[in-house]
Amino acid sequence: MNEKEMKDFSAKLMQESKTACFTTIDKNGYPHTRAVFNLRNKEQFPELVKIFDAHKEDLLIYISTNTSSSKVAHIQSNTAVSLCISDPENFRGLTLGGAIEIVTDKNIKSALWLDWWDRYYPKGKEDEDYTILKLIPKTVEVWYKGKFKFQFT
Amino acid sequence: MNEKEMKDFSAKLMQESKTACFTTIDKNGYPHTRAVFNLRNKEQFPELVKIFDAHKEDLLIYISTNTSSSKVAHIQSNTAVSLCISDPENFRGLTLGGAIEIVTDKNIKSALWLDWWDRYYPKGKEDEDYTILKLIPKTVEVWYKGKFKFQFT
Numbered sequence: 001m002n003e004k005e006m007k008d009f010s011a012k013l014m015q016e017s018k019t020a021c022f023t024t025i026d027k028n029g030y031p032h033t034r035a036v037f038n039l040r041n042k043e044q045f046p047e048l049v050k051i052f053d054a055h056k057e058d059l060l061i062y063i064s065t066n067t068s069s070s071k072v073a074h075i076q077s078n079t080a081v082s083l084c085i086s087d088p089e090n091f092r093g094l095t096l097g098g099a100i101e102i103v104t105d106k107n108i109k110s111a112l113w114l115d116w117w118d119r120y121y122p123k124g125k126e127d128e129d130y131t132i133l134k135l136i137p138k139t140v141e142v143w144y145k146g147k148f149k150f151q152f153t
Numbered sequence: 154m155n156e157k158e159m160k161d162f163s164a165k166l167m168q169e170s171k172t173a174c175f176t177t178i179d180k181n182g183y184p185h186t187r188a189v190f191n192l193r194n195k196e197q198f199p200e201l202v203k204i205f206d207a208h209k210e211d212l213l214i215y216i217s218t219n220t221s222s223s224k225v226a227h228i229q230s231n232t233a234v235s236l237c238i239s240d241p242e243n244f245r246g247l248t249l250g251g252a253i254e255i256v257t258d259k260n261i262k263s264a265l266w267l268d269w270w271d272r273y274y275p276k277g278k279e280d281e282d283y284t285i286l287k288l289i290p291k292t293v294e295v296w297y298k299g300k301f302k303f304q305f306t
Contacts, residue, residue: 021174021237023184031176031184033237034296035246084174084186093188143187 001148009142010094011056014040014085015049017092022063023082024074031082032070036063038085039112051111058152059096059140062103062112063133066120072131075100083135092144096137103132154301162295163247164209167193167238168202170245175216176235177227184235185223189216191238192265204264211305212249212293215256215265216286219273225284228253236288245297249290256285 001009020038023031039045039062040052052060061083065071075081079099086093103109109132113125121127142148154162173191176184192198192215193205205213214236218224228234232252239246256262262285266278274280295301 018241019172019174019239020241021172021186021239023176023186023235025178025182025184029178029182029231030233030250031178031186031235032248032250032294033174033176033184033186033235034248034294035237035239035241078182080183082176082184082186084188086172086174086188088171088173088188095185095187097183097185141185141187 001142001144001146003150006140006142006148006150007057007059009144010059010140013087013092013094014038014052014059014061015042017041017085017087018044019086019088021084021086022071023084024071025078025080026070026074027077032074036065039064045114047114048112058136060134060136061096062108063135064112064117065131065133067129067131069131071133072102075102075133081135094143095141096135096139097141098135098138100133100135103134108132108134154295154297154299156303159293159295159301159303160210160212162297163212163293166240166245166247167191167205167212167214168195170194170238170240171197172239172241174237174239175224176237177224178231178233179223179227180230185227189218192217198267200267201265211289213287213289214249215261216288217265217270218284218286220282220284222284224286225255228255228286234288236290247296248294249288249292250294251288251291253286253288256287261285261287
């Protein structure tokens with residue numbers, strides 16, 4: 001795969017896969033990997049497709065989480081993360097790596113907000129426990145009929 | 154969930170889930186998460202069920218990989234790993250943490266060997282590129298109708 005093919009493959013897999021595992025590193029240097037929503041999945045999050053359509057090239061992804069979560073605590077001392085999106089049935093997968101940011105822009109948080117998330121954040125999009133993380137990947141690894149890798153410059 | 158319930162839940166989910174994501178840390182301190190076979194999945198690996206039946210309490214897991222893989226390279230300088238096994242459709246997941254080992258016991262490697270793995274290791278169970286990793290978890294986190302955590306002592 002060349003870089004264009006890898007980006008196309010990645011954008012497509014991110015739209016199709018329900019499985020996303022996100023890793024942060026704790027203050028003792030141990031990794032912690034847990035399942036998170038793949039907000040790029042178009043079946044599960046059709047309202048957000050437009051937002052991500054502008055990011056087919058850079059593969060940006062947002063992750064929703066509780067401000068009180070271990071993710072946010074870990075990121076505050078170490079921004080290095082890994083996100084794996086996979087389709088184990090078809091032996092397809094990708095891993096994004098880079099430094100993650102906590103989004104402070106209320107417009108972005110509002111644009112991503114979905115009403116049914118009030119089960120996680122009872123006070124709605126203004127809830128202090130509602131956090132959005134933003135990863136603009138620096139590295140992408142792809143598994144599909146081989147292993148491929150590229151770095152964003 | 155108490156400790157017994159967490160162990161039972163974990164052993165069951167490990168038998169049922171096809172999705173396993175495994176994280177190692179590279180020499181620059183960046184985590185790398187990728188999909189791996191869940192060798193405890195009883196549908197995909199029925200031949201191995203007996204091996205893991207002896208480990209319902211300690212939740213031991215083996216991971217098969219190429220000796221030439223990034224996993225093995227990372228583990229040689231940092232044994233801290235995380236393994237996430239999840240069932241995103243049913244909002245169930247677990248994360249195992251601890252220090253991983255490279256198995257040198259040929260009996261264990263032989264007992265785990267499956268003939269169809271010759272597509273990955275052409276020389277069979279004696280292939281130098283066939284590596285088995287062993288994780289005896291120190292921490293377990295469980296997500297199912299809440300979040301639960303325990304540490305093995």
